[in-house]
Structures are given as C-alpha cells and as structure tokens.
Amino acid sequence: MELRQLEYFVAVAEERNFTRAAERVHISQSGVSAQIRQLERELGAELFDRSARTVTLTVAGKAALEHARAALAAAGAVGQAVDEVTCLLRGRLTVGMVIGCTFTPLFDALAAFHQAHPAVEISLLEDNSDRLVEQVRAGAVDVALTGTAAVPDGLDALTVVSERLVAAVPAGHPLTKRRRVTLRDLAAHPLVCMPPGTGLRTVFDRACAAASLRPTIALEASAADAIAALAARGLGVAVLSTSMAAAHSDRLTAHLVDDIGAPALLALIWDGTRNPAVRELLAHTRRAFGIPAPGGVGNAGEAAGC
Structure with missing residues (x-):
C-alpha cells in the first residue's frame, strides 16, 4: 500500500x-x-x-x-x-496590508523572510483593516498588518506601533494658538480623516461617540500623506497619529487631542501559529521593528540558526 x-x-x-x-x-x-x-x-x-x-x-x-x-x-x-x-519551509504565505501603508520595517521583514525561505511563495494584498480581520478569520490571509483600536477577539496579535491621535494644522490656523486641543475644539472645524474601517478612524469615532459629538468629516483619504497634503492646503484639520504628523512637521503643527486617551494601534494579526511560515515571518518582523521575542528567547527557527 x-x-x-x-x-x-x-x-x-x-x-x-x-x-x-x-x-x-x-x-x-x-x-x-x-x-x-x-x-x-x-x-x-x-x-x-x-x-x-x-x-x-x-x-x-x-x-x-x-x-x-x-x-x-x-x-x-x-x-x-x-x-x-x-528550515526548509515551502508553500505559500498570504500577507495582508492596510491600504496606504508605507511602513518600511514590514517590507524589510518580508525581504529577510524571502531571503531565508525562498521556497515559500509570498503574496501581498491591500485592503482596509476591518476586511483584513475578516479575511484572517476566514483563513484567506495568513497574517495581516492592520490599523486597529484594539486586538480583535479570538486572534493573536503583535503590536508594532501604539500612538496617540493629534490634530495637525497649517500655519495661521486658529488651533495653532491653542495650548490644548480637545474633541470639542475639533468639532468646530471641518476635518480630514481616514475612512471608516481603519484603526485610527475607529479610535476617533469611539471618542466622539463617548463625548456625544458629531464632527464634520469634510474629506477622507486612506494615506497619511494625502491627509496631510489636504490639511496643508486649508481644506480641514488633519486627524493623524503622532508619527504620521511628525513626518509633515515642516508644514503642519500637531497638537495631542487631550480627551482621546486610547491609542491607535498598528498590529500584525494572525489566527494561531499552525503555519510555520507565519511563525518565521513573525520572528523576522520582531527583528525589523526591534521588538524583543517573548521571554527574551528566539523561536525554533532562530535556535536552529535559520
């Protein structure tokens, strides 16, 4: 037989x-x-x-x-x-990435993984964070980099960025004169923000709902660069994370929004680690982002010298 x-x-x-x-x-x-x-x-x-x-x-x-x-x-x-x-991994690894992502450590991790395991075929797709979560749950995506307000229930996650939200405005805007900026201050102006389904927007919407505020979202864009460019031209106050705003400090002044305490997260999510390729990619991701391995020890692949 x-x-x-x-x-x-x-x-x-x-x-x-x-x-x-x-x-x-x-x-x-x-x-x-x-x-x-x-x-x-x-x-x-x-x-x-x-x-x-x-x-x-x-x-x-x-x-x-x-x-x-x-x-x-x-x-x-x-x-x-x-x-x-x-360390002879084979097969296919489907990686999801939130739309508009230009986070180079993820690309570094993918490149290092590919060099170490060339027999694994990598596919990369973009979508909004909510849909990526569902695709991970369904098994259509093995691991995804998502913007989120909290780790999705039932999934594993590795948080790579956790940042407060800021209001970013160009020179001459009334908010540049304020020492503190609150949600109520933002509600007095048109806003430029990421669309629903993104982690940053979820954090912002939840904070507004808790404060019983309904601000005007004048414009939406999936990429931080686009939001900053629109705000710099006076089309609205940009709602961004601290690092997103810092990348445009030459043309925008950023203020922490005092009454939004919850951070926006950028996290890798996956459904368990049955797939050894996922475990290896996570190890490379930790190194690319400078995140220590759990317990300060490497995974099985690292111990074997892969």
Missing part, C-alpha cells in the same frame, strides 16, 4: 468521479483507476460502487476513508516537522 494510492482513493471519494479525481491529482484517469484497482486487490475488497454514473463508496470504502485521510495528514505532518527543523 502506497501513499499515492491513498491520495487517489481520497480524491475519487471526494470528487465521486474518476475523471475529476484524475484532474485533481494531475495524472491520467487510467492511472488513477489502475492504482485504485491495485489498492482494492491488496485490501481484498472493492472500495467503490462503479455501477452508476456517480461513483459511490462501498461499505468497505466508507470504513477506509477516514483512516486514509488520517494517514495522509500524518505523512504531511512528518514532512512539515522535518522542514521546520531544517
């Missing part, structure tokens, strides 16, 4: 058709049929009823199916365990 025979058996059982099963395992239909017949001879029982248009499992086939799946899963686990120890 060979693993490929079990693979073909499972494929036929799930597809209920020899032709579709052959397409799935990328060999000819006659090859699948021959291997299934050989497996049946070794087991001494027919596994499929071939009398109808749709192939169905016999009683013996039903009894064998879950054991065949378990054997294939165990064989896959053996290969994965060896790959982890020898």
Whole structure:
C-alpha cells in the first residue's frame, strides 16, 4: 500500500468521479483507476460502487476513508516537522496590508523572510483593516498588518506601533494658538480623516461617540500623506497619529487631542501559529521593528540558526 494510492482513493471519494479525481491529482484517469484497482486487490475488497454514473463508496470504502485521510495528514505532518527543523519551509504565505501603508520595517521583514525561505511563495494584498480581520478569520490571509483600536477577539496579535491621535494644522490656523486641543475644539472645524474601517478612524469615532459629538468629516483619504497634503492646503484639520504628523512637521503643527486617551494601534494579526511560515515571518518582523521575542528567547527557527 502506497501513499499515492491513498491520495487517489481520497480524491475519487471526494470528487465521486474518476475523471475529476484524475484532474485533481494531475495524472491520467487510467492511472488513477489502475492504482485504485491495485489498492482494492491488496485490501481484498472493492472500495467503490462503479455501477452508476456517480461513483459511490462501498461499505468497505466508507470504513477506509477516514483512516486514509488520517494517514495522509500524518505523512504531511512528518514532512512539515522535518522542514521546520531544517528550515526548509515551502508553500505559500498570504500577507495582508492596510491600504496606504508605507511602513518600511514590514517590507524589510518580508525581504529577510524571502531571503531565508525562498521556497515559500509570498503574496501581498491591500485592503482596509476591518476586511483584513475578516479575511484572517476566514483563513484567506495568513497574517495581516492592520490599523486597529484594539486586538480583535479570538486572534493573536503583535503590536508594532501604539500612538496617540493629534490634530495637525497649517500655519495661521486658529488651533495653532491653542495650548490644548480637545474633541470639542475639533468639532468646530471641518476635518480630514481616514475612512471608516481603519484603526485610527475607529479610535476617533469611539471618542466622539463617548463625548456625544458629531464632527464634520469634510474629506477622507486612506494615506497619511494625502491627509496631510489636504490639511496643508486649508481644506480641514488633519486627524493623524503622532508619527504620521511628525513626518509633515515642516508644514503642519500637531497638537495631542487631550480627551482621546486610547491609542491607535498598528498590529500584525494572525489566527494561531499552525503555519510555520507565519511563525518565521513573525520572528523576522520582531527583528525589523526591534521588538524583543517573548521571554527574551528566539523561536525554533532562530535556535536552529535559520
């Protein structure tokens, strides 16, 4: 009995058709049929009823199916365990990134990961933070860099940035003369802010709701540079994080918003670490952002010298 025979058996059982099963395992239909017949001879029982248009499992086939799946899963686990120890990761890693992100440490982490594990195919996609969270939950994205007000329930997270919100205005704006800026002060002016679904906007909206304020969001943009550019031209007060505003200190003056105590977070999120590629990417991300590993020790890949 060979693993490929079990693979073909499972494929036929799930597809209920020899032709579709052959397409799935990328060999000819006659090859699948021959291997299934050989497996049946070794087991001494027919596994499929071939009398109808749709192939169905016999009683013996039903009894064998879950054991065949378990054997294939165990064989896959053996290969994965060896790959982890020898650092020969393979497969695909789907990384999500919040729209408008230009955070270069993430790109450094991806480059270092790719250099260490060239056999892993990396795909990168942009979306807003709320949708990225849902894609991580659904398994469509392995790990995502998101802006958030709090770590999403049921997911793991590594916070890479935690910053207060500021109001940023150009020279000559009335707010430049104030020593303190509050939400009520902001509500007296049109605002330029990130759109709903972003972490910064969530923090801002929650603070406004708690203060029973409904400020005017005149303009929305996904990129901090665009928000700053609009505010610099007098189109509204920019609502940004401290580092976003600091990047435009040559044309905008930033004031902490006193009554927004909750920070906006930029965090990597993932659903467990069953995927060894995710664990390795997290290790590279910690190094790129200068974040110590938990407990001050590296992960298994680091210990093995990967």
